[in-house]
Amino acid sequence: MRPDGEKSGKISVMEAPPCPLEPCLSADALRGRRVAVVGYGNQGRAHALNLRDSGIDVRVAGRPGSDARGRAASDGFGTLDTRMAAGQSDLVILALPDEVHAEVWAHDVAPVIQAGQVAGFIHGSSIHFGLVRPGAGIGIVMVAPKGPGTTLRARFQQGQGIPALLAVQQERDAAGGDPSAHALACAWAAGIGCGRAGVVRTSFEAEAVTDLFGEQAVLCGGMMGLAQAAFETLVEAGYPPLLAYTECVHEIKQVADLLYARGPAGMRRAISNTAEFGTYRAAPLIADEHVRTTMRRLLDEIRSGEFTRRMQSDHDAGATWFRAAREAAAAHPMERAGAEVRALMPWLEAEGHA
Numbered sequence: 001m002r003p004d005g006e007k008s009g010k011i012s013v014m015e016a017p018p019c020p021l022e023p024c025l026s027a028d029a030l031r032g033r034r035v036a037v038v039g040y041g042n043q044g045r046a047h048a049l050n051l052r053d054s055g056i057d058v059r060v061a062g063r064p065g066s067d068a069r070g071r072a073a074s075d076g077f078g079t080l081d082t083r084m085a086a087g088q089s090d091l092v093i094l095a096l097p098d099e100v101h102a103e104v105w106a107h108d109v110a111p112v113i114q115a116g117q118v119a120g121f122i123h124g125s126s127i128h129f130g131l132v133r134p135g136a137g138i139g140i141v142m143v144a145p146k147g148p149g150t151t152l153r154a155r156f157q158q159g160q161g162i163p164a165l166l167a168v169q170q171e172r173d174a175a176g177g178d179p180s181a182h183a184l185a186c187a188w189a190a191g192i193g194c195g196r197a198g199v200v201r202t203s204f205e206a207e208a209v210t211d212l213f214g215e216q217a218v219l220c221g222g223m224m225g226l227a228q229a230a231f232e233t234l235v236e237a238g239y240p241p242l243l244a245y246t247e248c249v250h251e252i253k254q255v256a257d258l259l260y261a262r263g264p265a266g267m268r269r270a271i272s273n274t275a276e277f278g279t280y281r282a283a284p285l286i287a288d289e290h291v292r293t294t295m296r297r298l299l300d301e302i303r304s305g306e307f308t309r310r311m312q313s314d315h316d317a318g319a320t321w322f323r324a325a326r327e328a329a330a331a332h333p334m335e336r337a338g339a340e341v342r343a344l345m346p347w348l349e350a351e352g353h354a
């Protein structure tokens with residue numbers, strides 16, 4: 001609140017309300033129904049395998065003759081074309097890169113999907129930003145596990161789960177007594193093991209915006225920007241690239257593991273007093289008003305849909321900007337230094353990290 005009692009539109013960090021949890025404990029609502037997972041990549045494989053191990057009848061769909069369908073078939077799945085899956089399934093899960101949702105929906109899903117069926121998403125952008133515009137009566141739901149597919153699968157096999165976000169954009173026209181789209185989404189979350197951890201109810205908008213912002217501001221964009229700038233600062237000052245890489249990139253894992261398992265205060269308790277003293281000195285200097293202004297700009301670009309439009313139009317024009325940026329990043333001297341550091345840890349490959 002502003003001092004004059006008017007709402008400012010901002011919530012203080014201290015006043016923010018907790019998130020509602022959904023008790024998604026059973027996959028029963030999906031039993032005896034037809035489920036198709038379209039795409040068999042990072043997320044798709046884990047969703048398909050976990051659902052099958054939960055007793056759900058799952059088929060895997062994709063492009064005819066694609067590598068993905070070959071991998072799914074060798075994991076014992078029946079495979080089919082995307083259009084057939086979209087026409088025949090009670091729940092069709094789009095485990096596809098976000099930039100192909102619009103074309104796959106337009107060519108293979110929209111012509112055959114009917115009111116009463118449910119389309120499932122793993123990230124909210126394509127629906128929230130209007131790249132996919134489903135017709136009335138089709139259930140539109142999202143289950144977004146908060147981790148990569150390999151972790152989703154590994155935790156499931158250990159009898160555990162990872163948290164997920166769940167949202168319902170549009171309910172389905174269900175015949176009397178049939179489960180709602182919401183109930184099917186809850187069963188999907190349970191079937192992949194996320195109900196064993198926690199399923200947080202949210203909206204497509206909140207998931208899309210916070211997910212894109214987190215990966216740009218911190219996890220991928222912010223972290224890589226800081227790591228690269230720090231690496232270059234040390235090397236320009238005459239320090240060996242191997243040392244610069246070890247201190248500014250390689251050791252991110254140690255700190256990230258502590259944050260993941262113990263939270264910020266637990267991480268600070270585990271690091272040396274010297275590192276903690278340096279944290280209090282450096283953090284406000286680095287995350288200064290200029291950085292906050294940049295973060296607000298990124299958030300504005302994401303919320304307005306500008307980021308999604310920019311990515312989609314680059315994809316539609318052959319992904320020339322994306323490919324050039326990827327090549328430039330791969331040619332950075334950090335890569336050579338990183339290879340030298342990893343060569344000192346031959347056990348990485350044996351443990352399946354390479």
Ligand SMILES: NC(=O)c1ccc[n+]([C@@H]2O[C@H](COP(=O)([O-])OP(=O)(O)OC[C@H]3O[C@@H](n4cnc5c(N)ncnc54)[C@H](OP(=O)(O)O)[C@@H]3O)[C@@H](O)[C@H]2O)c1
Pocket residue numbers: 038039040041042043044062063066067068069082094095096097098100104122123144145147148149
């Ligand atoms: N990766 C993550 O950790 C993560 C985490 C949370 C949410 N998500 C969300 O999960 C969804 C899937 O992402 P992902 O990272 O799992 O994707 P991915 O690993 O890149 O998987 C892509 C799959 O889609 C297929 N594919 C690509 N283009 C296609 C097309 N035009 N038509 C049909 N199939 C096509 C690929 O098969 P072929 O190329 O062999 O045909 C492959 O099986 C996205 O919405 C993403 O935002 C991902």
